[in-house]
Amino acid sequence: MIGYILRRLVALGLTLFAAALVIFVVLEILPGDPAAVTLGLNAAPEALAALRAEMGLDKPAALRFFLWLGGLVTGDLGQSYTYRVPVLQLITERMAVTLPLALMAIALATAIGIPLGMLAASRHGRLADAGVMAFAQAGLAIPNFWFGLLLVLVFAVGLGWLPAGGFPGWQAGIGVSLKALLMPALALALPQAAIIARVTRSSMLDTLQEDFVRTARAKGLSESTTMRRHALRNALIPVVTILGLQFSVLIAGAIIIENVFALPGLGRLVFQAIAQHDLIVVKDLVMLFAGLAILINFAVELLYGLIDPRLRQS
């Protein structure tokens, strides 16, 4: 087991390193002069020289890469050119919106997807099953940002129950803040809920064929107890995997959804940073997003290895 964890850790380190290298090459080497990209065509030579020095562009590229890597490890991510504050500070502030949004979306997706998948499996081949599968098809086809707009049309414009966008800040109160995050989280959750419903259904259908389920039924357990205690528990393993693997999709979704609802999170920050050509912020944020996806995948693989010893061999 320790050997397995060590091998995975080495692979994790290499993957993170490769991701950093790709991001560095694309955002710092390919543009030629990142300072010129940041300042635009009409920049004064003095301003360019000052920014080049600030970004450390006078140093060789390899050294800059390792300095940046060191900064990533120690939390020194440099200073944003536009905001004139440390990037780490920007990220922590914005994380207070993106993290709760992502967590709410995962919670909603699970709360909607798992019961629907169970319902479909227990009514396999009947109307409820077809209904859930139709929901899943729709959930996968509807763009989440369009679903967000439709939610705004109904609940903000039509009924006036929820704010159409913006975020009051946690200091304004937990209630109003959660209210502001509800529609964005629901929009973000829709495709995830559809996937979870499909995976739960097919995983349950497989599990229901297993001998231990027949045994549970044979010893007289009610159908609902069999489903909950025996079938669901085993059927959830693939669902957890999918949740982990879907994380990068969730991040991509959050970038769009935060822009739909004007939420001051990381997704909106990266987008504003592009508009302002703030390459320092773009580089750090892209690394953060990619790094998070890699770390979550690693955690899922590790968990999977813990559950299923056969995987440790490969």
Next chain:
Amino acid sequence: MSAVEDKAPGGKRHWWLAPSFVIGVVLATLVVAAALLSYVWTPYQPTQMMILNRLKGPSAANWFGTDQFGRDVFSMIMVGARNSLAVGLGAVGIGMVAGTTLGLVASVRRDGILDHIIMRTADFTHAFPAVLTAIMMTAIAGPGMLNAIVAIAVLNLPYFARLARGAALQVWAQDFIQAARAAGLNNRQITLRHVLPNIAGILVVQATIQFALAVLAEAGLSYLGLGTQPPNPSWGRMLNEAQTFMAAQPWLAIFPGAAIALTVLGFNLLGDGLRDAVDPRLRRAR
């Protein structure tokens, strides 16, 4: 949806009669037809502004109404279909050709260093959703349709690499490969003459499903302004522009979104149906 199984008189199931597959074919055909028709005919010029006629609701003259510049929404959606399909085709085409090539090479060099490098690289691209790649490209080169194509192609590559490798390994294990080898064919000839034709079916099915995902991703990118640029109409950007006016004119947000959803649904159902045809064992699982 695929729970519906149609039986022919002899008890044989006809996968192409499944209602979901028929719906998929109809929707996909409609979108492709609208895109092709837009080259020769649209009710109005999609970029033609008629300010006096701005923000009108759906009517006999403008089926889907007009936008804030008085442009005909129906005409814009027709031309938008062209752009969505072009980005989808380009992205999936590049992803499929490059991914399949890498997957085939990996299958020939099974468990070799090249195999490991190719497959680890494919795993690694998972960490970069299309929107991240597009963000990086836009940050250094400005926004454009090409960014969207490349970003979505990068996303598609690992799917095809993994699929092609897995399917190819199964073909390599077959007896007729031994026969081909005995006949003096080298790895490249066997790959091109025997392995590729045998896995082409699965690849095409996957391409249909990836195509649906590509249309969805393109819509997201152009909504953010990272994809197709004005004055070229695109469904995603139409939704972005609609946001300002949708309180008073909700149809502006409804029609382009419905166009995206129905296109994605159509190609998803089409892909599911084709998959049932290629591999009937998968039918129950879904």
